Every structure is written in C-alpha cells, then in structure tokens.
Amino acid sequence: MAITGRVPLLVLLGFVAVLLRPVGGTVWLWLLLVLVVCGLDLLLAPKPSSLTFTRRPIGAVRTGHPAESLLVADNTSARSVRGVVRDAWQPTAGATDNRHRVRLAPGDRAALATPLLPRRRGDLRATGVTVRLPGPLGLVARQRTLDVPGTVRSLPPFDSRKHLPSRLARLRDLDGRSAVRVRGQGTEFDSLREYVRGDDVRSIDWRASARTSNVVVRTWQPERDRRVVLVLDTSRTSAGRVDDVPRLDSAMDAALLLAALAARAGDRIDFVAGDRRVRSRLRSAGATSVSGRLQDAMADLEPVIAEADWDALAGAVQGFGRQRALVVLLTPLEPSAVEEGLLAVLPALTRHHRVVLASVRDPELDRLTATRDTIDEVYDAAAAEQAVSRRRRTSELLTKLGVDVVDADAERLPPALADHYLHLKAQGLL
Amino acid sequence: MTDLLPSAASPAPPAAAPAGPPDAPPTRSGPLGWLRRHRTALVIAAFLLLAVGVALVTAGGETGQSADYDPANAGADGARAVARVLDDEGVDVEVVRSADDLADAGADSGTTVVVTSSEQLGESTVERLRRDAGGARIVVVDPNPELLRVLDQPGSAGYVDAGDPIDASCDDDLFTGLAIEVDEASVMPGDGCFADTLVTADDLVLLGAPQLLTNDQVLRADNAAVALRLLGQQDRLVWYVASYDDLVGDDGVDFASLVPDWVAPGLALLLLATVALVGWRGRRLGPLATEPLPVVVKAIETTRSRGRLYRRSGDRAHAAETLRAATRARIRTRMRLGPATDEPTLVRDVARHVGRPEAEVGGLLGALGRPPGSDRDLISLAAALAALEEEVRRS
Structure with a gap:
C-alpha cells in the first residue's frame, strides 16, 4: 500500500470543518472520514497481480556501451489499469528513466523500455519490478514488488583493441603477404618465386634455379596452427587495484589482445581461468569468433579471496592436449605467491610448453621509490625498493626456469605481451 | 618544511617559547591572560547580567503601583483621585495587593470589594475572591472574556461607540439621570446601565467602562458621581489589586485562552497532514536496489604498511x-x-x-x-x- 499526495491535501481540507466547528472532535471525525475514503479507494484499486510481466533477453554488451531492457506488461484482468511501474536494476547497470506510466485496457499489453549503461564488468541483474496501482480517487495505491529476473552481460571493455591494427600489420610482415619476407629458424616452406634484388642470397633454391633460366628463391611463412593457452589467475593477488583498476581486468585486456592477434595468425586459443578451482574454460576457439567467445567466458569472473591452486590450473592446461603450446600465465609477479604456488608446477609446464608470465606492474611502486622528502616517505621508499628487488629476484628465478616474464604497467601490458608473441613467432619459438 | 621536522619531533624547551615566531600570539599566564583568553565569554556574560537587571527593574515598575486603576497611582491611568475622595467622604478604604491580604481584610456584607488589574485573576484567585468576600458586593473592573467565563457570566463582549456621553437609561435608582463619558468601553453580558457597560448580577457588578475611575477621565460628564456611588455604597471599601503571584499551578491566563479556539484543532490537523505527507514521501517505489560490491584492495597497500612497520x-x-x-x-x-x-x-x-x-x-x-x-x-x-x-x- 502507498498513499499519494492527495491524502495530505484531503487532511488539510479539514480546516474548513474545523473553522465551522472549532472543537477537537471535529479533527477526529475528519480523520475518520479520510480513513474511510482511503479504505474505499484501496478496496477499489486494481490488484497488482492483474499485470503480468515478461522480460525480453538482453544479451551481452561491452562495458560502457548502451543497452536496453524490454519489459512487456500484460493486463490479464477484466478492468483497465493505470499506474506506475519501476524496473529496478543494480546501480552499476546504469538504468535511467526506469519509471514507466502504464495505462492498459483489458487484454492490452505494453513494452516498457529501460535504457541501461553498464559501468561494471559481469552479469548485472534486475532487482525487481515494482507495480503501484492507485484507486479510482487517486488517494491510495496498491503496491507490490515482483521478481522478474533479468541480466545484462557486461563484457570486458577490451580497451586494448586500439593496439590491434598495428600488431596485425607487423603480423602480415611476418606472414609473407607483404613485400618483406622474413626467413627464420622455425618458418615453414611456402612457395618458390623469382629472385629480386634485395632477397637474402641464402634463400636461393639452387636446384630449382637449375631447372629454369632465372634464379629462384624459396619463400617461407610463419608457422600456423600453433596453440596458445591463456591462463588467467583470479586468486587474491589479482584483486589488488592498480590505479583503481583491478589487476584482473588489466590482465583480461592483455589476454583479449593476444587472443585476437593469435587468432588472426591462424593459431588456436584455449583459455582457462581459476583460483582454488577452475572457474571458466574455453577450448580451441575458432579464428573469427574468438574475441566474442573469450569476452563472454571472462564476463562474470571476479577475484576470489583465496590462494591459487596451480596444480589444478596446470592440470587444466595439460587437459587441453599434449601438443606443444605457448602457455601465457596472466598472474601478478607477487614474490611470495609465486614462490609458494607457481614454482612447484613450472618444471612440468616448461618441459612441454613455452611459458610466458605476464604481470601488471604497479607504477605506484616507482612513485614511492622516487619521493624521499619526509621521513615517512623515505621509509616507504625503502619498503618499495625492497618490493622491487624481491620482484626482480623472482623474475630472474623464473627466467632461469625458462619462463619469459613480461612485466609492464596496466596500460602497456597488452601491447608488450602482443609484441612478445610476435617476437616468438618470428623466431619460430612457438 | 624539512628543517622544521626535527624540532617538531623533539619537545621544545620551555625557555625557548618567548623567542618563538613573532606572529605567534603571546601566551601569558596569570589572571590577565585568563581574562584575555575568555574576553568574548566575559562580555557576553556581562551583557546577559545587564539585560536581566534591566528586565527586573522595569518589570518591578510595571507591577508596582503604576498599574491601571491602581488606587495609589497618581498617573493618568491611575485611580488615586477616586480612592482619596472616597476616603475623604468617610469610606474606610483598604488597599490589598494579594489574595492573602484579602482574606485577612475580613470583608463582610457591609463591605464593597472592588477588583482592579482583573486580567491577572485566574480560576483559583476568583474562587478565593468569592470565598473571602464573605457576601460583600464585588465590583470587577474591566473583566476580559476569559474572566467572564470563569465568573460564570459568559458572553461575547462588544465595544461601545464611546466619545459621547452615555446615559444611564436603566431602572437602577442609583444611576438615574447620570451619564458617563469615556474613551473606550465594552459591553458586559446581561442587561445593565450605560448601554450595558455596567451590569449588576446579584452581588457581582461588572464594570465595562473602567476609565471613569481614572484620574484623567474622572471629571468628565458624571463619571465622578458614578464612581462614588458605585464604590461608596458601604462604609468599608476593600480595594483588591489582583496579582499573578497568587495564581496556583497552571491556572490563570494560559496560552490557550489567548488564541482563537480553532487554532488547537487546526494544529492537530496540520500534524496529521504532516504525518500523511511523511507517509506519502517516505514510501519508496520498491526496495532499494543493492549492488554486490567487489573487494577493493590497493595493490600498493602491503608495501605501504611495510614502510609503516619500518617507521615504527x-x-x-x-x-x-x-x-x-x-x-x-x-x-x-x-x-x-x-x-x-x-x-x-x-x-x-x-x-x-x-x-x-x-x-x-x-x-x-x-x-x-x-x-x-x-x-x-x-x-x-x-x-x-x-x-x-x-x-x-x-x-
């Protein structure tokens, strides 16, 4: 039940009665009258159950891009109904204008559109549909909140998309589709063509040249159909925020850029995310749809306050197949966490695969080491230097174990990881 | 900034205090310093005391013998002339200024009790007046509507067009042929003389034209004659100047008696309307939408706390x-x-x-x-x- 603004006005109208008969009893009589009228209005108000709601699926949308929730209200009663409907979403879904006036004849239906603007990654939920239907006098309304489930899947924003064109251009350089051809150790024989000045003389195929009047060179293309396994760590260390963005989100950005690039290069991408257990798994995404499918798989991952179980994650990596792969571990280079969890499983991984560890570096560390004006800052600088040196030692240890470490700021990690991938591909180290 | 730190960390010796920066306020000990520090509070306290004193002095003057129709008041609104003349005429005039004195005066049926400053009468004092009057004739000067209600003489009091002499025009032999002339007069309930400004009910006389007693207006028309005949009927006259001091508890002229009677129910109505307003604005259209909040951990937090540990x-x-x-x-x-x-x-x-x-x-x-x-x-x-x-x- 809810009352409208007309009730206080009706009560104030009692002033006329009070002026005519200025005793206390008049007030109570008037109050009784108001209550009776309100009670009648409430009895005559249509029931909220006379409206039924269905929600059209919204699907997925990238974070920060607009979407629209469609709620269909159906008047199943024999009376005409008017009132207000509120379609409530959790605040980060960015639902604006979510109060709708409805006026429905019996059997009528109306689509109520609520614009959404997701501000946070993940599955954002509708919290309930509230119906308020006033009686014929407009004094009192029946109100009820119904649960009409609905979600909008807010995908990772993939801000590093802007780096994709330049990396694709470099990939084409490797690929032999552009004028420059690269000969590398791990490249595959592609075709024969006539020698032009500037070609590497070592690539001349003498046997083929002997059969024709021209000098013929071999061309190569980079290896294709390699496997890239992205391992996303969602444990406690990924919850830490760097410049107010969780490390997990920055790591996702890097993973998405690498996946998009690798898919264009003809490699297959597997993805696993987890902490204590495996949270999400995606197998051999096809070349075209990898970004979308990967974003979908990442959408509702949240950091968990638990230590990562690297045995389980390594097991998941091995579960994708025995074929040699590029395993990219997206986990912070946190000395204690790495030494206690990751180091134990690394030898098993490096024996079969090429392993790269991509970590989000905190620029705040550098700022702390650089400011040394007060005694507090000097102690902070000492602590930061300690952290930096421990990270460096861990990084050196990992390098000794045959792991490539890419440690960069959140903004620079995606291009740095993509460059490292291109470097490996050019060297034929995949 | 850095230069100041060590001295701030170590406690400065007391001898160094006077040699501090020149713009710092001088910290002086002793009573003079205390006065200086609390001068604002002292000034405020002094003014408060002054205000209370002025209020007491002026209030004392008001309630003293400068009240309207007071037998000792020689001003324009006093009634000393009437009191003196009555005294000279052989009437035993006794002025009482409290209910206790009235009781001590021992009025009886051979006495006239005249009540001035009647606006200061309340229910309890009226009761005592009735009891202590002991069958005496009571003349109430200038009763207001509330007092009339207490005296069981309810009725709305209108005003008389004053200025011209008003004839007695009643069958009371006492005032036959007389006329009064006052600036203001109000009508008393019931039938009486002088256009109902003087009404007699048993031994209670209500005087709605009190100005005929004042020093200023007593000489107009037949005012003096009316006053003397009204008050000088018996040998003894007890002049009771009513006072708030005699009221008991919440008796007397409370706030409710001063405001129109629709105000109280109107306020109740306003309160109810406010409650309804709160009910209208306070009811939400559905519950609050909640957000499952993520964990917020700054990555740098551990490093900073290690820095604090070093510091400690x-x-x-x-x-x-x-x-x-x-x-x-x-x-x-x-x-x-x-x-x-x-x-x-x-x-x-x-x-x-x-x-x-x-x-x-x-x-x-x-x-x-x-x-x-x-x-x-x-x-x-x-x-x-x-x-x-x-x-x-x-x-």
Whole structure:
C-alpha cells in the first residue's frame, strides 16, 4: 500500500470543518472520514497481480556501451489499469528513466523500455519490478514488488583493441603477404618465386634455379596452427587495484589482445581461468569468433579471496592436449605467491610448453621509490625498493626456469605481451 | 618544511617559547591572560547580567503601583483621585495587593470589594475572591472574556461607540439621570446601565467602562458621581489589586485562552497532514536496489604498511641499507657492470664516472658508510643517493 499526495491535501481540507466547528472532535471525525475514503479507494484499486510481466533477453554488451531492457506488461484482468511501474536494476547497470506510466485496457499489453549503461564488468541483474496501482480517487495505491529476473552481460571493455591494427600489420610482415619476407629458424616452406634484388642470397633454391633460366628463391611463412593457452589467475593477488583498476581486468585486456592477434595468425586459443578451482574454460576457439567467445567466458569472473591452486590450473592446461603450446600465465609477479604456488608446477609446464608470465606492474611502486622528502616517505621508499628487488629476484628465478616474464604497467601490458608473441613467432619459438 | 621536522619531533624547551615566531600570539599566564583568553565569554556574560537587571527593574515598575486603576497611582491611568475622595467622604478604604491580604481584610456584607488589574485573576484567585468576600458586593473592573467565563457570566463582549456621553437609561435608582463619558468601553453580558457597560448580577457588578475611575477621565460628564456611588455604597471599601503571584499551578491566563479556539484543532490537523505527507514521501517505489560490491584492495597497500612497520621500529640502518642496495643495483645495470661486480670496483668506477672523490662515493654507496644517526640523516642520505643516480644517468 502507498498513499499519494492527495491524502495530505484531503487532511488539510479539514480546516474548513474545523473553522465551522472549532472543537477537537471535529479533527477526529475528519480523520475518520479520510480513513474511510482511503479504505474505499484501496478496496477499489486494481490488484497488482492483474499485470503480468515478461522480460525480453538482453544479451551481452561491452562495458560502457548502451543497452536496453524490454519489459512487456500484460493486463490479464477484466478492468483497465493505470499506474506506475519501476524496473529496478543494480546501480552499476546504469538504468535511467526506469519509471514507466502504464495505462492498459483489458487484454492490452505494453513494452516498457529501460535504457541501461553498464559501468561494471559481469552479469548485472534486475532487482525487481515494482507495480503501484492507485484507486479510482487517486488517494491510495496498491503496491507490490515482483521478481522478474533479468541480466545484462557486461563484457570486458577490451580497451586494448586500439593496439590491434598495428600488431596485425607487423603480423602480415611476418606472414609473407607483404613485400618483406622474413626467413627464420622455425618458418615453414611456402612457395618458390623469382629472385629480386634485395632477397637474402641464402634463400636461393639452387636446384630449382637449375631447372629454369632465372634464379629462384624459396619463400617461407610463419608457422600456423600453433596453440596458445591463456591462463588467467583470479586468486587474491589479482584483486589488488592498480590505479583503481583491478589487476584482473588489466590482465583480461592483455589476454583479449593476444587472443585476437593469435587468432588472426591462424593459431588456436584455449583459455582457462581459476583460483582454488577452475572457474571458466574455453577450448580451441575458432579464428573469427574468438574475441566474442573469450569476452563472454571472462564476463562474470571476479577475484576470489583465496590462494591459487596451480596444480589444478596446470592440470587444466595439460587437459587441453599434449601438443606443444605457448602457455601465457596472466598472474601478478607477487614474490611470495609465486614462490609458494607457481614454482612447484613450472618444471612440468616448461618441459612441454613455452611459458610466458605476464604481470601488471604497479607504477605506484616507482612513485614511492622516487619521493624521499619526509621521513615517512623515505621509509616507504625503502619498503618499495625492497618490493622491487624481491620482484626482480623472482623474475630472474623464473627466467632461469625458462619462463619469459613480461612485466609492464596496466596500460602497456597488452601491447608488450602482443609484441612478445610476435617476437616468438618470428623466431619460430612457438 | 624539512628543517622544521626535527624540532617538531623533539619537545621544545620551555625557555625557548618567548623567542618563538613573532606572529605567534603571546601566551601569558596569570589572571590577565585568563581574562584575555575568555574576553568574548566575559562580555557576553556581562551583557546577559545587564539585560536581566534591566528586565527586573522595569518589570518591578510595571507591577508596582503604576498599574491601571491602581488606587495609589497618581498617573493618568491611575485611580488615586477616586480612592482619596472616597476616603475623604468617610469610606474606610483598604488597599490589598494579594489574595492573602484579602482574606485577612475580613470583608463582610457591609463591605464593597472592588477588583482592579482583573486580567491577572485566574480560576483559583476568583474562587478565593468569592470565598473571602464573605457576601460583600464585588465590583470587577474591566473583566476580559476569559474572566467572564470563569465568573460564570459568559458572553461575547462588544465595544461601545464611546466619545459621547452615555446615559444611564436603566431602572437602577442609583444611576438615574447620570451619564458617563469615556474613551473606550465594552459591553458586559446581561442587561445593565450605560448601554450595558455596567451590569449588576446579584452581588457581582461588572464594570465595562473602567476609565471613569481614572484620574484623567474622572471629571468628565458624571463619571465622578458614578464612581462614588458605585464604590461608596458601604462604609468599608476593600480595594483588591489582583496579582499573578497568587495564581496556583497552571491556572490563570494560559496560552490557550489567548488564541482563537480553532487554532488547537487546526494544529492537530496540520500534524496529521504532516504525518500523511511523511507517509506519502517516505514510501519508496520498491526496495532499494543493492549492488554486490567487489573487494577493493590497493595493490600498493602491503608495501605501504611495510614502510609503516619500518617507521615504527625506527630501523634506520635497515632502511638505509635497502636504499643503498637498490641504488647499487640500478647503477650496475646503468653502467653495465654486471651483477658480480664487487663493491670496491663499483665505488671506484662510479667515482671516476661522475668525477667525485672515491671516499665520498664510498660513504654513500658502500657498506663503509655509517648507518644514519637520526631521521634527518636518513632523509639526506636518501636524497643524496637519488642525486647520485641522477648524475650517473646524465654523465
């Protein structure tokens, strides 16, 4: 039940009665009258159950891009109904204008559109549909909140998309589709063509040249159909925020850029995310749809306050197949966490695969080491230097174990990881 | 800023206080300093005392013998003339100024009791007046509607068009042929003389034209005659000047008797309307939408807390060594010396590179350097290390 603004006005109208008969009893009589009228209005108000709601699926949308929730209200009663409907979403879904006036004849239906603007990654939920239907006098309304489930899947924003064109251009350089051809150790024989000045003389195929009047060179293309396994760590260390963005989100950005690039290069991408257990798994995404499918798989991952179980994650990596792969571990280079969890499983991984560890570096560390004006800052600088040196030692240890470490700021990690991938591909180290 | 720190950390000796910065307020002890510090409060307190004093003095004057129709008031609104004349005429005039005095006066049926300042009568004092009057004739001067209600003489009092003489025009022999002339007069309930401004009900006389008693207007028309005949019927006249002081409890002229009667129910109505307003605005259209909040952990938090730990333990030697080691490592990388370079070699190379004495560089970088003795030393060491790094980078 809810009352409208007309009730206080009706009560104030009692002033006329009070002026005519200025005793206390008049007030109570008037109050009784108001209550009776309100009670009648409430009895005559249509029931909220006379409206039924269905929600059209919204699907997925990238974070920060607009979407629209469609709620269909159906008047199943024999009376005409008017009132207000509120379609409530959790605040980060960015639902604006979510109060709708409805006026429905019996059997009528109306689509109520609520614009959404997701501000946070993940599955954002509708919290309930509230119906308020006033009686014929407009004094009192029946109100009820119904649960009409609905979600909008807010995908990772993939801000590093802007780096994709330049990396694709470099990939084409490797690929032999552009004028420059690269000969590398791990490249595959592609075709024969006539020698032009500037070609590497070592690539001349003498046997083929002997059969024709021209000098013929071999061309190569980079290896294709390699496997890239992205391992996303969602444990406690990924919850830490760097410049107010969780490390997990920055790591996702890097993973998405690498996946998009690798898919264009003809490699297959597997993805696993987890902490204590495996949270999400995606197998051999096809070349075209990898970004979308990967974003979908990442959408509702949240950091968990638990230590990562690297045995389980390594097991998941091995579960994708025995074929040699590029395993990219997206986990912070946190000395204690790495030494206690990751180091134990690394030898098993490096024996079969090429392993790269991509970590989000905190620029705040550098700022702390650089400011040394007060005694507090000097102690902070000492602590930061300690952290930096421990990270460096861990990084050196990992390098000794045959792991490539890419440690960069959140903004620079995606291009740095993509460059490292291109470097490996050019060297034929995949 | 940095210069101020050590002195701020260590407690300053008391002797140094007067030699402080010139713009600091002088902190003087003793009563003079106390006065100076509390001067605002003192000024306010003084004014309050003054205000209370003025209020007491003026209020005392008001309630004293300057009240309207007071038998001792010689002013324009007083009634001393009437009282004196009555006294001269042989009437025993006794002025009482409280209910207790009235009781002591022992009025009886041979007495006239005249009540002035009647607006200060309340239910309890009217009751005492009735009891103590002992069958005497009671003349109530200028009763207001509330008092009329208490006296069981309810009725709305209208005003009389005053200015011209008003004839008695009633069958009371006492006033036959007389006329009064006053500035203001009000009609009393019931039938009476002088256009109902003087009404007699049993032994209660209500006088709605009180100004005929005043020194100023007593000489107009037949005012004096009316006054004397009204008050001088018996040998004894008890002049009761009513006072609020005699009221008991919440009796008397309360706020409710002064405001129109629709105000109280109107306020109740307003309260109800406010409650309805709160009910209208306070009811939400559905519950609050809640957000499952994520964990917010700053990645740098652990490093900062380690810094605070260092600070609390005051381990300057450890902090200094950490900073030195970090600088050594960076300079090694910068000068491509390799991680295996031993310290003397590093110091020698750096000194040669930046053109500084080897001892100075050694004191900064090496384990030879003494651990800093104070916080200030640690800060300057940190700054010097940063400067050395910068020099290495430049040259």
